[in-house]
Amino acid sequence: MSLPRLLTLIAAFCLTLGLIIGLVSSLTGLYTQVALSASPLLANLLILAVIVLLGTLIFALFYYLRLLQSPQKVKGKRVLKPKIPVVKTEAASENLKAIRQQVDRIQDEVARQALLLRAREIEASMARGSIRIVVFGTGSAGKTSAVNSLVGRMAGQVGAPMGTTEVGETYTLKLKGIERELAITDTPGILEVGIAGTYREELARQLAAQADLILFVLDGDLRKSEYEPLRTLAEIGKRSIVVFNKVDLYPDSDRDAILTRLRERVKGFVSAMDVVAISANPQKVVLEDGTIFQPDPDIMPLIRRVAAILRAEGEDLIADNILLQSQRLGEQARKLIDLQRRRQADKVVERFQWIGAGVIAVTPLPVVDLLATAAVNAQMVVEIAKIYGCELTIDRAKELAFSLAKTLASLGIVEGVIQVVSRALQLSVAGFLLGKAIQAVSAAYLTRIAGKSFIEYFRHDQDWGDGGIAEVVQRQFQLNRKDEFVKAFVKDAIARVVEPLNIYQQAPEPELEMSAEIESEPLYQQQDDDWETHSNQRNDDW
Structure with missing residues (x-):
């Protein structure tokens, strides 16, 4: 036995002996006082009770020390079924609750039912043996x-x-x-x-x-x-x-x-x-x-390794897998919701880009830089925000729209858009309409870039990211200037904006048309036809 261990044992023995001597001395004094003040019988009973209490405490101490040192040797104890770690299962349960709330917002019935079925499978795996x-x-x-x-x-x-x-x-x-x-x-x-x-x-x-x-x-x-x-x-x-x-x-x-x-x-x-x-x-x-x-x-090397891993990590492996499955399912639900929102927001952007183009086509702006301000519609910002669960006032939407419009102008994107649109329209539009068509299609193009930028802003919880608003706008401009997209966009713009503009320019004055036909047809019939034709034309164009 080493010297430090021997000295420790001697010190522990001396301490225990001193405690025993002190205890005996205290019990003797207690017995003497009770015997003199009351009766010897009462003193004997008191000493007996103290001894029994001390004996019980000492037995309990040794019993639980033995239990802690070798729990497997304790007989008569039922072996409990191993349980999955509580913290991880609680986290998985919270994830599944959040998934059920997210599923209610998914419009695709097939996807929603698939997510619910997978959630039930994960819940069943939490209870499997x-x-x-x-x-x-x-x-x-x-x-x-x-x-x-x-x-x-x-x-x-x-x-x-x-x-x-x-x-x-x-x-x-x-x-x-x-x-x-x-x-x-x-x-x-x-x-x-x-x-x-x-x-x-x-x-x-x-x-x-x-x-x-x-x-x-x-x-x-x-x-x-x-x-x-x-x-x-x-x-x-x-x-x-x-x-x-x-x-x-x-x-x-x-x-x-x-x-x-x-x-x-x-x-x-x-x-x-x-x-x-x-x-x-x-x-x-x-x-x-x-x-x-x-x-x-x-096969024994494999069996031994599997057994060693499962003995040491089996319950943690189950818990980790359940937590991982719930997290992956939650991520899948979030992706479906994000895709659904993007589709809705893209429809809003597409609607407002052609509305803006129509307005600019009828009333072209004298200054090119005003195109950025005209293209970013505050109402579009409000509708996109609503899709992503954000309630914006019209004043706050105007602030955001004005900020992005300044960014479009300061980065030179307005001039860049005009150059892209001009090159694409020169071969498709007559000379006297080219100026109006360029401004109208450019406004639609800028509206699209602005709308896509705001989609990214609201997708990331109203945060422009580390690069700020300029980086987001630049990225959207680069994504929307690819040749394939520009060709398709201009083709759509010609059908929606340029051709109606051409019809508007070539149409005769309304007063002359009415005077020429007022003698041949009744007035009420001409009004009915004109109203119906005008209504149909607007539906076809917009």
Whole structure:
């Protein structure tokens, strides 16, 4: 025994002895006082009660110390079923509540029902008693053979070509020392060609994304096409074991070299201990006497690693997976809502861009810089804000519109738009209409840039981002000046703005038309026809 430990024991012994002597002295004094003041019988009863109380306290102390040191040795205690960590399940529950509130705002009935169904599946997984293990990899890597060996019975067509497993087949397994049952799912192979192969790979990826633990099966060195999905699974928070199968086909030196390369390739997102070598379905061996010998599967390295991970991290893996699934579902709901809002906001922008173009076509502005102010409509800002759940006053909308209009002018985007529109219109519009057409189409173009910029502003909770309003406006201008878009936009503008403007310029004076026809037709009929024609014309144009 070391000297410090010996000195500690001597000090503890002396302290305990002093406490005992003090206790005995106190009890003796107490007994004497009670015996002299009352009666010896009462003093004896009091001393007995004190001794029993002290004995009970000492017994309880030793009992609970023993319980804390070796809880597994306490008999008569019922072993409780392991529970998923409370904090993570509560977070997942909150996520699911938020998702249900978001789903009510989704207009697409099919998407809404799909989200609700997935939310119910996640809630069911929170109460399930099994750990979900997914076997993932190419069709030729021997996934099904690995599942067969783990489960201990034939679970698929061993030795079949790629593409045999059409859907995810799930089997159960119990491991010693693991309270929960294991649900092992054999997925379709990845990296297969054709439409059917793409569908099977998508199904396999969906099953892998829902797993608590993934067994990524390989039959050799890791290829780049296999590295990408393995890395992606790690990035979304999935715990994986890399399983090097069919090692019986390699000499020992080659097998060790491949294992070393595998551990090096996955270093950083898969532990070296989580790369194991197995032989799930060894090849038959022909002995010297001609007898065919079938070796037993060598699956124990995988079983030992799975058992070690599940004993140490099983409950956390379940909790992490549930939380991850709820977060991914919430992100999916937010994307659907954002897409729905963008479509609604785009319709608002498109409506106001042609309204602005019509106004400028009828009353062209004498100064080019005024186009920016005229193009940014405050009412458009109010309607876009309402789509994103923001209530803006018209005064606040005017402030935002004026600020963005100044940005358009200061960045030279007005001149840039006019140049783009002029080049596109020169070959399509007659000379006497070119000036009006350029201003009208430019106003529509600027309105579109402004509207798209405000969509980004409200999408990010009324924040222009680190680059400010100028960066957002510049980005929208660059996105909307691509040749394909400009051609389509100008073609639409000619049909909506330039052609009606041409008709307006060529139309005769209303007074002359009425005087020429007043003698040939009754006045009331001419008024009816003129009203109907005018109404239809406006509907067609706008």
